[in-house]
Amino acid sequence: MKDRKPKSVFIEGPISSEFIGDSIAKHQSKTTIGAHNIFLGQVRADTLEGKTVKMINYSSYEEMANVTFHEIREAAFAKFDLSCMHIYHSLGGVKAGEICMFIFVSATRRKEVFQAIEYLVNEIKEKVPIFGKEIFEDTSHQWKVNS
Amino acid sequence: MKDRKPKSVFIEGPISSEFIGDSIAKHQSKTTIGAHNIFLGQVRADTLEGKTVKMINYSSYEEMANVTFHEIREAAFAKFDLSCMHIYHSLGGVKAGEICMFIFVSATRRKEVFQAIEYLVNEIKEKVPIFGKEIFEDTSHQWKVNS
Amino acid sequence: MNLTIKYYGLLAEAVQRQEELFWFSQDSIEELLEALYAKYPPLEGMDFQVAQNNKIVPTETIITGTEIVLLPPFAGG
Amino acid sequence: MNLTIKYYGLLAEAVQRQEELFWFSQDSIEELLEALYAKYPPLEGMDFQVAQNNKIVPTETIITGTEIVLLPPFAGG
Numbered sequence: 001m002k003d004r005k006p007k008s009v010f011i012e013g014p015i016s017s018e019f020i021g022d023s024i025a026k027h028q029s030k031t032t033i034g035a036h037n038i039f040l041g042q043v044r045a046d047t048l049e050g051k052t053v054k055m056i057n058y059s060s061y062e063e064m065a066n067v068t069f070h071e072i073r074e075a076a077f078a079k080f081d082l083s084c085m086h087i088y089h090s091l092g093g094v095k096a097g098e099i100c101m102f103i104f105v106s107a108t109r110r111k112e113v114f115q116a117i118e119y120l121v122n123e124i125k126e127k128v129p130i131f132g133k134e135i136f137e138d139t140s141h142q143w144k145v146n147s
Numbered sequence: 148m149k150d151r152k153p154k155s156v157f158i159e160g161p162i163s164s165e166f167i168g169d170s171i172a173k174h175q176s177k178t179t180i181g182a183h184n185i186f187l188g189q190v191r192a193d194t195l196e197g198k199t200v201k202m203i204n205y206s207s208y209e210e211m212a213n214v215t216f217h218e219i220r221e222a223a224f225a226k227f228d229l230s231c232m233h234i235y236h237s238l239g240g241v242k243a244g245e246i247c248m249f250i251f252v253s254a255t256r257r258k259e260v261f262q263a264i265e266y267l268v269n270e271i272k273e274k275v276p277i278f279g280k281e282i283f284e285d286t287s288h289q290w291k292v293n294s
Numbered sequence: 295m296n297l298t299i300k301y302y303g304l305l306a307e308a309v310q311r312q313e314e315l316f317w318f319s320q321d322s323i324e325e326l327l328e329a330l331y332a333k334y335p336p337l338e339g340m341d342f343q344v345a346q347n348n349k350i351v352p353t354e355t356i357i358t359g360t361e362i363v364l365l366p367p368f369a370g371g
Numbered sequence: 372m373n374l375t376i377k378y379y380g381l382l383a384e385a386v387q388r389q390e391e392l393f394w395f396s397q398d399s400i401e402e403l404l405e406a407l408y409a410k411y412p413p414l415e416g417m418d419f420q421v422a423q424n425n426k427i428v429p430t431e432t433i434i435t436g437t438e439i440v441l442l443p444p445f446a447g448g
Contacts, residue, residue, distance in 0.1 A: 018168055023170025031243040031244045037187075042253075043178075044180065089447060117261070129445055144446035150304055208363055236371075276345070293369050
């Protein structure tokens, strides 16, 4: 079942484990699916020059981000034989240990989901205009750059 | 934090979405983790010669399976820089649409989790003595073979 | 020696048992299999692996344990 | 023409605004950037990309829209 209408990706604040569990449960009626792969990005309490990241405040150039997410989804559906694809990313504050990105792909066979999930994560990190302000325990900050 | 003691892998019946959600929630205190990857195996309602699979009844040569799961875990910890690894597999009846395998790896960086999850799934499918009796709607059956 | 032979899945169906004691006086798994094929002719055409001491072993292996396990194709995951 | 220039993240901090109207009479993004560097000298040493019509474009691109967006390095995921 292709699920290709434009969907909203952004969620205000962290992505909860209950939301992820519910999302998994919704796929139990889709009995052609044999394999799911889920990627979760979690905010790390990185230490830089003795200061520890307490949270990341995410912002985005949303107009372009929505267009880019849609293009990445379409490209992934064209490249891989997927049954379903769901992408969520946080905006606003996400504390260390909380989840800021949730990507969920499903297919009849496992090979497709492995390739698709890595493709999606790399494309999103490279192409979607999302910015992260790392806020330290002393309230100073620096801007995160994807490596 | 390496988590390397032998653990029980087998779960009686299907793996619930709540169990998976709880397992994700437990990792929020581990703030060196930046990336999680989860693989879920789901029972497909495959149709063979006009008959549709209603459920799979899993059995295992458990003594060897536990040894093999432990070896696969140790090998994956040696090959990949992982923070955590969890493996669960169903025994007994799992209906079409329900989840029969749950593999969960976490690391500081995403590259490690992509490689580790594919390695683990392939090793488990190839090396662990688990057997699956596919039961059709008319109660006839056939034995599943991994492709 | 008295070996315990275990059968799983499709194999257990074919020989109509999950486990048996089997008297065997030779050395290798190959020789054991010949004796089992004589007892259960359908077994000979079937696809399986043999485990000893929780390891898959080649058929030329010498039997060292008291339990030999016949395993049909795996279907985990 | 009167362009709307938008700044995100670190760039918004550097120029101390998120958006401004900017009068500009030449053609290319390269020329626009020269004008912006003159107004905000710290911008010249910074790492950023430029978007027009929701696409990242090279600096030699001719300006066709009314909104130009300056984007610092991405940090999604």
